[in-house]
Amino acid sequence: MxxxxxxxxxxxxxxxxxxxxxxxxxxNISPALNSWSRFAFNLPFxxxxxxxxxxxxxxxxxxxxxxxxxxATALAQLLGNVALVTAFRRGRFGESIVLHKLxxxxxxxxxxxLFGEDPSPAGWLGVALCALGVLGMNLAREGGPAGWRRAFHxxxxxxxxxxxxxxxxxxxxxLKEANALFVASNPERPGGFFGAAxxxxxxxxxxxxxxLSLWIAxxxxxxxxxxPEHWKRMWAIGATGFLGSLGWFWAYSLTLVxxxxxxxxxxxVLAVALALHLWKEKTLLRQxxxxxxxxxxxxxxxLG
Numbered sequence: 001m002x003x004x005x006x007x008x009x010x011x012x013x014x015x016x017x018x019x020x021x022x023x024x025x026x027x028n029i030s031p032a033l034n035s036w037s038r039f040a041f042n043l044p045f046x047x048x049x050x051x052x053x054x055x056x057x058x059x060x061x062x063x064x065x066x067x068x069x070x071x072a073t074a075l076a077q078l079l080g081n082v083a084l085v086t087a088f089r090r091g092r093f094g095e096s097i098v099l100h101k102l103x104x105x106x107x108x109x110x111x112x113x114l115f116g117e118d119p120s121p122a123g124w125l126g127v128a129l130c131a132l133g134v135l136g137m138n139l140a141r142e143g144g145p146a147g148w149r150r151a152f153h154x155x156x157x158x159x160x161x162x163x164x165x166x167x168x169x170x171x172x173x174x175l176k177e178a179n180a181l182f183v184a185s186n187p188e189r190p191g192g193f194f195g196a197a198x199x200x201x202x203x204x205x206x207x208x209x210x211x212l213s214l215w216i217a218x219x220x221x222x223x224x225x226x227x228p229e230h231w232k233r234m235w236a237i238g239a240t241g242f243l244g245s246l247g248w249f250w251a252y253s254l255t256l257v258x259x260x261x262x263x264x265x266x267x268x269v270l271a272v273a274l275a276l277h278l279w280k281e282k283t284l285l286r287q288x289x290x291x292x293x294x295x296x297x298x299x300x301x302x303l304g
Contacts, residue, residue: 004254005263011247012267018240019271023088025230031086032216033223037230038081039208041238042245049246050202053195060199061185069178070200073171074207080167087160103165104265105131108258110169117256126300127258130265133293172248172257175200179253197249201242265294 022034029037054060108127111117119127182196189195216223227234251260269291 002255004251004260007247007251007254008260008263009266011244011251012264013270014240014244014247015264016267016270018237018244019084019088021233021237021240022085025233026085026088029226029230030216030220030223031082031089032212032220033226034085035078035081036209036212036216037227037234038237038241039078039205039212041234042242043205043209043238045239045242046198046202046205046246049198053191053198057190057195060182060189060195062199062203063181063185066178066181066185066200067203069174069181070203071207073174073178073200074204074211076167076171076174077204078208078212080164080171083160083164083167087157087164090157090160103169104134104258104261106166106169107172107261110173111256111258115173115257117258119256119258122300123256123259123262126297127262129293129297129300130262131297133265133290133295133297134268136290136293169257169261172252172261175204175249176252176257178204179249183253193253194250197246197253201245201249205245262297265297268294 018038022038025037026034104127108119108124111119178200179193179196182199183193186195191198248260248264
């Protein structure tokens, strides 16, 4: 299989772990501090990687537009993460993850409309099956109207999960533009898109930490007193967040964003398994037919 497939699968697994850790401390801290832990404890790792590459290859050329794309990525990713951890507090873990994975549909549509990313026929079919699988998993949820309308029913947690999906789609395309601009501005620099992903991740992360730190300091300054109590899990959130983000950032540069998102639907499958095992969300058993559609859809994307 191609490198981007391995990167997407690894990133999905790491993201599932990170989200499970975030869910485990969600009842004890605010959504803003939960999101802050992801970025603040990611920053030492991304700083070390970016700094190592600068020592090895010298400082890169960074045009102003590059920072603009990083800032747009940071804001969209930050808001998306806050929306998701808020959904964890209002709904089930598995359902929140499943619904936010509808981003694959938004990605395909926006990619064709704005960025000229046109999947192959098999790729389109795979994206459609992934979307149907997610809708099928939503149909099996508890609550909401009877019949097929339940697949489209949105409570507060579901609406937040879909908002997260839209924001993460925007972040994905912005960071891909940042990576492409970095490579174009440094054509002779070793490392290619890996080096670009490392620099984009670093600059995106410090912007996120700065923005969220200012927000928390102004709106909920007492929240920072909870960091010593939860720092071990926050450290784990940061480490898995760093590795997962590096995988996503790198993979988006190597193929269509819609393809990476479709393979990333494996996260929904992993989330269902984790929710069944850790939090005994037995109602998710009814979602297994939807899981099967997601798996078939991923296979078609790979064939496409």
